[in-house]
Amino acid sequence: MRAGFILSEVWSGLRRNFSMVLSVVLVTFVSLLFVGAAILLQMQVGQMKDFWYDRVQVSVFLCPPDSEATNCVDGEVTGDQKDQIRAELESSELAPYVDKVYFEDKSEAYEHFQDQFKGTSLEGTVPEDEMNESFRVKLKDAEKYDIIKETFSSTPGVEEVVDQNQLLDRLFGVLNIATIVAVAIAGIMLVCAMLLIATTIRLSAFSRRRETGIMRLVGASNTFIQLPFLLEGVIASAIGATLSAGALGLLVHFGISGWLQNQATGFSLISGWDVLLIAPVLIVIGVLMAGASSLITLNKYTKV
Template identity: 55%
Template sequence: MRLAFILGETFSGIRRNLSMVVSVILVTFISLSFVGTAGLLQLQINQMKGYWYDRVEVAIFLCTETSGAASCAAGAVTDEQRTAIQDLLDSPTASAYVDSYEYESQEMALDIFREQFSNSTMSDTVTAEQLPESFRVALINPEQYEVVNEMFSGMPGVEVVSDQRELLETLFTLMNIASVVAVAVAVVMLVCAILLIATTIRLSAFSRRRETGIMRLVGASKTMIQLPFLAEGVIAALIGAAMASVATWAVAHFFVGDWLTQQYPGTGFISGVDALLIIPLLLIIAVVLAAVSSMLTLRRYLRV
């Protein structure tokens, strides 16, 4: 009986303030969609770090005729210098850090360059002599790059030792900035949702002040009077959170998991299953914010 009464009063209040309730749903949907997007970005960043950090290579670029490094003062790398570098890679000292390595000649570097820049006119103007030879080194532990860098930097014939993680860190930094921006927008939108929920509850309490007065006179408890108003805000927020959850899952499943995976098959992407980790958080945020906002409003505008 009490449950039927509470539900009846709740949906009656929703009907009376339908436009405000719809506004709460839409604002909650948009704000939690930004929260979901930020969560997906963080999951993708962690996924890419785990995927790429295990595959990054250290590139030991060898001197060319045009190299300006101090170790290249004598000109292009010689056969003796190249052999000395390879011997060090094969030595027990380096073997503790080096998992494997491959030699890339200038001709191989040119083929790779032309493949990467096939749509640019640069591919026709660059020659093999302009590109450096290199050893592509896979490390046992990518975090030990500095050890390998110190080992080979400054060797005769070595122009520079480059760690691909530097490029990845730039990408991850940009993705983290995008995630922070999404969270900031979400916070602003959540504040708007809280204010809308408070306004909706206040209008509902004002429009039903006569009913609540009668309920006080007949001895209804404080909880019985306040629960329908509280339920209005929670239901509206939950509907918005459910919509945001569907949108978050759809982005992860169709855009990231399907489309991006097909476009970039060599990259590890998240999927719709990963988005399921975020959905409970969105629902919890919606319930907590709606409940807190409703309770504070009821204490002020519905004194029982």
């Protein structure tokens, strides 16, 4: 009997304040959409880091002819210098950090240059004998790049040491900033949602002040009086959270797994399964947000 009465009160409140309830649904939808987008973006950044950091290399470029680098004052790298650099890369001191070492000669460097700039104005602009020879070093831990740089930055015959991680760090830095912006917007929207939920509950309690007054006279408890109002906010917020999860699922399915995956072949992107993982999180956030906001308001306006 009590359950039936509470459910009827919840339905009556949702129907009476439909426009406000709809506003709660929409603002919760938008705010949790940003929260979900931020979580998915960080998941994608993590996948990209795992993929690229496992493949990046440190390039120890050797002195070409006519280089102006400090270590190249004696001209092009000599055979003895190359042997010394290789021996140091394969030494026991660097063994804990170096996974593989590959030497790229001028002809290979020239082929890679031609392939990279094929069809552009740079194709064929650098002759083969002016290309840099280099040692390509794959590290066991990509974050230990500084050890290789410190070891070879002043070595005769080495023009420069280049770490591909530096380029990736810039990319991931931009993505992390985008995540922070999304979280900031989501935080503002969540505050707006809580304020709107509080306003909706307060209006609902005011419109039914006569019923709650009668319930007080017959000895109804705080919980019994407040529960219908609490459920109204929770239901509206849960609907908004579910809609945000559904929108993210559609976006990932058609935009990322569909279109973007065909354009960015070669590494994995987030999928619908990732959305399924975060959907319960979004719903829990929505429910807790609505519950906290409703309780604070109800304790002020409907307390016996």
